[in-house]
Amino acid sequence: MAKTLFDVKNDLMTIGNSLAATKQDILAKASQPETDLEDIKALESKAAGLQARFDILQKEHDSMEADQKASLKGQQGPLDNAGDPKAKIAAAKASLVRATVKGDRVSPEVRAALGDGNATGGENILPTTMFNELLHEPFVRNPLRDLSMFTTVTNLEIPKIAFELDDDAFIEDTEVGKELKSEGSKVTFTRNKFKVFAPVSETILAATDTNLVQTIDGALGSGLAAKEKKVVFAKTPNVGEEHMSFYSTQNAITEVTGASLYIAIKKAVAALPEDFRENASIVMAYTDYMDIIEVLANGSATLYTAQPEQILGKPVFFCDAAVGSPIVGDFRYSHFNYDPQIMYDRDKNVRTGIWDFVLTAWFDHRIKLKSAFRIAKKV
Known part of the structure; x- marks a missing residue:
């Protein structure tokens, strides 16, 4: 029967112990004047034989151990060389993208590293780590991500107001x-379905984990943010998306007009109920803000260096989609909810030959209290 590395290790230990004991016997016999020299020579001969056996076993042991290490190295997973936690996450994300585009199975190790509670690899649900980062670190910015509420709850239902009193006549x-x-x-x-496509070429797939992950995350995260802005600031919403837009007739948010946009914004802030006015912000197009500054400055450069909040009295967030119609209000009552079951898949663009890493998401935006907002318009 062929010996295993474990057997050779045991044999090496046995011979080594015998060799060490024989050498001690030689020293002991040599220190005794009455010991016959033939006995010492016999022990030296025995030690030489044991040393030869030990050398043969040691050589075989080293060879077998090297073969085993080479075999294990060939079986390493995609995350085995990623010691740093951030590098491990990047390697896992890159492995998921490459496996998906190539039609391979995503390993349980990769799914577990990305926070997937079910690491069987039998479903295409986007893991928790990727999902959270796509929502919070896009290249394209949605200013409402710093203002609105964001949740990821299936079939979410919430009250419109956060508290009640035993006598609620104060709001009647x-x-x-x-x-x-x-x-x-x-x-x-x-649940409102939409898809985001991230083009993946062979060059990108062959790039470093960092470059691949930055490309995919940037495309997908920006796609999510762009979709959010599109539906929330749509002047003419798509059918089925009317309830998501601040400007839809379905929501019918109160419009406040003024002789200028500056006056309209001031009046809109003042028109808000006190509780909403205290926490109000303004979302408007940068071009509209610069028009206001140009009129107010009247040739002076002083106002151009002032903070927008100093000019308009409330924090200002810029978004070109709000051009001509700034939104004023308490954006805690603007709420985005994503279904946590975001899916990923692949699709080939037959015109270019490039694969798309496809993200399918379901989300909704609700204006919990329309009374918390006003739309400012110039007459």
């Missing part, structure tokens, strides 16, 4: 009370 005759009475006090989120 207000705009908020009328809205709650006519539309109910609960918000139910729906």
Whole structure:
């Protein structure tokens, strides 16, 4: 029967122990004057034989161990050489993209590293780590990500207001009370499907993990942010997406007009109920803001260096999609909800021969209280 590396290790240990013991016997016999020299020579002969056996076993052991290490190295997973946690995540994300585009199975090791609770590899649900980073680190920015509420809950239902008093008569005759009475006090989120495509060429697939991950994350995250902006600021929303837009007739947010956009914004802030006004922000196009500054400055350069909040009295966030119609309000009542079951897949662009890493997502945007917002417009 062929010996294994384990057997050789045991034999090497046995011979080594015998060799060490024989050498001690030689020293002991040599120190005793009465010992016959023939006995010492016999021990030396025995030690020489053991040393020869030891050398043969050592050589075989080293050869077998080298073969085993080479075999194990060939079986290393995609994350075995990634010691740093960030490098491990990048390697896992790159491995998922490459496996998906090539039609290979995503290993349980990769899925587990990305926070996938079910590491069987039998489904194409985007792992937690990638999902969270795509929502929070896109190249294309949606200013509402710094203002609105964001959740990832399936079939989410929430109350429109965060608290109630034992006597809620204080809201019965207000705009908020009328809205709650006519539309109910609960918000139910729906699932609205859309896809984002990230082109993947052979060059990108062969690039370093860092370059591949930056390319894919940038494309997918930016796609999510761009879709959010498109539906929220749509002047003419697509069918089925009307409830997501601040400008839709379905939401019918109150418009406040003024002789200039500056006056309209000031009046819109003042028109908000007190509780909303305290936490209000302004989302507007940068071109509209510069027009306001040009009029107010009247040739002076002083206002150009002032912070927008100093000019308009509330924090200002710029978005070109809001051109001509700044939105003023408490954006805590703007709420995005993503279904956590975001899917990934692949698709080939037959015109270019480039593969697309495809993300399919379901999300919804709800304006929880329309009374918390105003739209400013110049007459």
